[in-house]
Amino acid sequence: MTAVAWTSGNSLELLENGEAFFPAVFDAIRQAQRSVVVETFIIFEDEVGARLQQVAIEAARRGVRVDITVDGYGSADLSAQFIDAMTCAGVAFHVFDPRPRRLGMRTNLFRRLHRKIVVVDDVVAFVGGINFSADHLADYGPTAKQDYAVSIRGPLVDDIARFEAEVLQPVRPRFSWRGLRRKSKAPDSVPGDSMAALVVRDNDQHKTDIETQYRVGLRAAQRDILIANAYFFPGYRFLRDLRNAAKRGVRVRLVLQGEPDMPVARFVATMLYDYLLSGGVQIYEYCERPLHGKVAIVDGIWSTVGSSNLDPLSLALNLEANILVNDRHFSSMLQQRLESLIESDCRLMRRETAPRRKIQRVLVGVFVFHFLRRFPSWAGWLPARKPVLRSIPAPMDEQAEERP
Template identity: 40%
Template sequence: MNDEALREPLPGARRAQRALRKLSTSTRPLVYGGNRIELLKNGAQYFPRLLAAIDSARQSIYIETYIFELDSVGEKVSDALAAAAQRGVAVHLLIDGFGSQTTADALIARLKPQGAKVIVFRRTRWWRLDRRLLRRLHRKVALFDDRLAFIGGINIIDDHHHPDPEPVRAGLGPRFDFAVACEGPLVAAVSYTTTRLWWTMSVLQLKRRPKWRPQPIEPPALAQTGIRAALLLRDNLRNRRTIERAYLDAFAHARHEVLIANAYFLPGKKFRDALCNLSSGGVRVRLLLQGRVEYRLQHYAQQALYGELVKCGIEIYEYTPSYLHAKVAVVDQKWATVGSSNIDPYSLLLAREANVAVYDETFAGDLQRALEAAITSESSVVDAAACARRSRLRQALSWAAYQLVRVLTMVATRRADG
């Protein structure tokens, strides 16, 4: 089936067109009711669902990912995509040119002969020093037949594919991460933004306009007992601050508790002040952060903030059994978010990101319990005493790393966007 047939708008789609296009212009998230949203923890829950969705797709598949590793998991996913393309499904794979730089050509060689379409988002070239290359495709989205979508922080990579040498790697657990499976009206928003980005990349790389244009689809009928949810996007055009603003709006309504799990936590002053003000006002604020060193600059820069945050009364825990890759939060067990966006300059100011905000106590409770379990049995506390025990050299390195991140952020975010 060709792309032109796939994107032909369904009857009544014009009623949805104006609302969906607000994804590009609205300063607040559009909340859709009547959805089915399922929380998926780690690749052990995510990849079986993803492979089943690929195998059952009949019309179209769109997958966006930062990392597509050809390990045991990536091989299964690429084989499933090739089989789907062979049976006539329109398969579209958009991978980042930095995160997937070592596998991009191999994926093209595997999938294109089977009829799948593969686009590499901003290939990196070592001889090209361009700050626009820092503006990466970091979101992880999968869309099937305009009826089922997955959004989260999980790349296409085995949970046990760690950067450590083998003796250390063998003792680590699976990467700690989350995604959501979505069905219902929210999928119409995911479809529109996903196909629009594919269309844009096709124009840029093929140097011609495809015959079809992305069209809003008719949202599925509302489920009477469904969940309210919103799609949160970040790009370098109109959605620069959407995800950060959603966090700040949730904080403004917090009355009891804020719980955040984030792999790379380097928020700006406004974000830090919001958390400190909550803690000072009696709201319990807890942070579950990366305890293992994956990227030294971010790790030490993050630790430079610990003293300030602990002094405000914020509780900090470091996850140590493996690498924490989650980008999730829960506020008052009523609002929750799951997605690809870290709380750092790279995600909040540079990369393309996608989160889902969920307004449901049952979903928020499930996510909170998963985070509580990790805090209770798999994390170490960072309190004032732990901060005081850090050597002066360690403190100096953290301070230097933080200042370097600030300088790099200012250079990278000067408005000469791409």
């Protein structure tokens, strides 16, 4: 298990949904003086993507170094015109694992860049589960997503900036993390008093770090575990830790999707309901709109916010990033938000109201449990090329180059 590099003296702010996240990020980029790094799974060419494009272009034109990295699967539909507008202004635009379509279908399904990280001037960072798309805004309609992110100031930003510099090194050799501090800031000055850490999952040295930290929290819990996660299909050991916690008297609650953006996500999650409910775990389905959050709180002190779902893709294939927090005030704020969801917009699942155990479901359930036991080893059989970042050059003439 890789040791977690906890830092103290951080100031953390919980950001709920696009209404809080987008203004905070865009305002930070507008104030940027030296550097902006954006790493995200999805940018769509909608009102949110257009605002990101605008503030990125404005920053680049005033001399700020701007790097934007997207996933080749999640952002496969970005037009050349959208990207060219930024690269012509000096924005460095990178694509993770760009691959051509085959018969009109995206082929880079496995091992996706699923992180959502923004770092501005090595002073403020944002980490969470929110993509740059309008479906994270409430006025999008019934399919608007419920999600969370965290704004960070303090020593942890240095760790995040250093991590992003290492990610960008193959495409920006002169991109280096300097850990610069404001000269006006006293050497011992810190913006807050929160303990926090960055934990990532990759396919090299950190294959199980996020799942391991979750399980450390579950096994240490004494009173209360509250997890809200969009795509819930974790490994067998994770499920066993949940049941064991409930059996030793810990109140264990899961908030899962009741109105999923992908119906199959709820279907596979319900395969686990009977096993968890029979062990004393409480399951709530959020029914107001699709749940996209990936957060948890243990005993009102330990919490996590990030991009990692609790499913095979996130736990064994994708590149993910979460923030771990050891702070009663922040964790209490996050818990209050989730308690509000439970009270107003969730239905409690009971064994008598859970999907009936028809013979088909029993057979599928047996398969599910064997799958969960063995998936970590099976994941090694799936495509695992060396991660590739490709930078999109600015067009040399009026006709942009063909995009991947």
